Amino acid sequence: MHSPILIAAYGNALAGDDAFGPLVAEALHAQACAEVEVVSLGMRPAALLDHLADRSALCVVDAAWCDQQPAGTLLEMDFFAADRPELVYDRALSTHGLSVLAELQLARQLGLCPPQVRLVAVVAATAQVGCPPSAAVRQQVPVAVRRIADWARHVRCA
Amino acid sequence: MSGLTRESKSQRRSIHVKALARVEGEGALNLTMRGREVEELELKIYEPPRFFEAFLRGRDFREVPDITARICGICPVAYQMGSCYALEKAMGVFDQIDPAIQTLRNVLYCGEWIESHLLHMFLLHLPDFLGFESAISMAADHGALVKRSLRVKKAGNDLLMLVAGRAVHPVGVCVGGFYRAPDAAAATRLARELRTCLDEMCELTLFLAEKIEYPALERDYEFVALCPDNEYPMNLGRIRSNKGLNVDQEEFGRAIEERQVSHSTSMHAFVRDRGPYLVGPLARLNLNADKLLPRAAELVPKVCQAVGKSLPWRNNFLSLLARSLETVHALELAADTLSKYVPPVRSRVPIVPRAGIGGHGTEAPRGLCWHEYRCDADGTIVSARIIPPTTQNYATIEADLRELAPQIVDVPDEDATLRCEHLIRNYDPCISCSVHFLKLSRSQVG
Secondary structure (H helix, E strand, C coil), X not given: CCCCEEEEEECCCCCHHHHHHHHHHHHHHHCCECCEEEEEEECCHHHHHHHCCCCCEXXXXXXXXXXXXXXXXXXXXXXXXXXXXXXXXXXXXXXXCCCHHHHHHHHHHCCCCCCEEEEEEEECCCCXXXXXXXXXXXXXXXXXXXXXXXXXHHHHHC | CEEEXXXXXXXXXXXXXCXXXXXXXXXXXXXXXXXXXXXXXXXXXXXXXXXXXXHHCCCEHHHHHHHHHHHCCCCHHHHHHHHHHHHHHHCCCHHHCCHHHHHHHHHHHHHHHHHHXXXXXXXXXXXXXXXXXXXXXXXXXXXXXHHHHHHHHHHHHHHHHHHHCCCCCCCCEECCEECCCCCHHHHHHHHHHHHHHHHHHHHHHHHHHHHCCCCCCECCCCEEEEECCXXXXXXXXXXXXXXXXXXXXXXXHHHEEEECXXXXXXXXXXXXXXXXXXXXXHHHHHHHHHHCCHXXXXXXXXXXXXXXXXXXXXXXXXXXHHHXXXXXXXXXXXXHHHHCCCCCCCCECCCCCCCEEEEEEEEECCEEEEEEEEECCCCEEEEEEEECHHHHHHHHHHXXXXXXXXXXXXXXXXXXXXXXXXXXHCCCCEHHHHEXXXXXXXXCCC
């Protein structure tokens, strides 16, 4: 039986601030919760569809590009919000061209998309392979974990 | 992204596809025609080379399957299997691999074929045949079809996770076998889902055969594939073609010739002293159809009747159906194996390093993927050579496009571009796998 809440984290752990998703997933794994499943999908957005069946809520965790905000700013919003910034994996081509957005659009067409899709993202300064994540982004990892846990609690109680 | 220019309708016409969509990796197409004649045709692969063969040198042989798996996120098993078998030959244990380990390797490969074939057939290529821009728009009209295909695709991923730990870049594979054998109870559970998916896939195959109109483009290909004596090809067998190629695995690297071309970061491959050839599902099916398991074999005459062509098929647009039949075969093989699965006595063969050389190819979803490694006495890699399937198909793709070109002279611009892209997608090209054109011939400086 699936957990009703799915947290899907994206990112390359070896590529600068793009490590945000994997770091958050790792920290969430340490706080095991029966009603929340955490998957770290790395650089493979196309895998998301396999995990979506029978979920009531999804939280996407990724790094974002946003000129209006300083690197390390934590963003929380509805995934389909009109003002959502571009994510590192919005334009992913490494999985035959299926991005997170394309996966979720397809899921919507098929009636597989959970009613709630939340985005928790950090504004990235660089996704350069071989660079460690910046201090500003690392500091946001425990903050994001707390906020995601609060959000999941709220969803469970709703 | 594409563009098209004409100097005059009857004179010079150029088609430029700057970034091929719905393929893995980055490539472009430039086609210039004068009247019905092709003046210039280049399938340009501009994705940067990745130097895997160079940085394998100096690594311990045990690291190779985990490194080569990173060549591709869609077909990592092909790179793991090719490197394992080649290194087992180099280490002198190839003939000692237990039958139970060979069986598990085939099951693992089934997972990769199922996952990769379904992704290509239903999410990337079917929109071309049904006249949609993408799987997303196709899903609005064919939602049930896409959902059924996603269920089968997921079964492939589950199979990869069961046998080798995870679906992308599996971690359970090692030279000599597997770090750990799958759990029997989990295997039994998955076998039930695979049976359900097998029934689904038989119906989906008939849908693809009966409801789709396949463009006509017949060519006299040289089909190259593994040809084992008693089973449909995956991991073992001599390498043969319909035009006389018949070599041991180790000889393949000398039987073909790789050439650099100025417009591509990937090399082009040719049968030595002959010409381009085709690897992949169509080649495998044409050379090995008599070895399909019963459910796929039963479908073959129905599919042939639906498309009005008996095997061998010489139209690569029909590779969609070859993939579908192979998926049926893979589901049946995996379901049969897992339903009677007993964990093997040992999951891997112990290896004592020695100096040696080994070459081996296995059948990646896109075709033959061949590896050769030379090791020194402590098992350090001295040299590596990897020939991915897409590299082997580039020259044939360009030849197909030359054949197609006269058919699109009078076709409206947008449709002409789309038909070229459609033809390229027939091959399910994995461009990222193929880019490694720079051969570093000198390893020491000074």
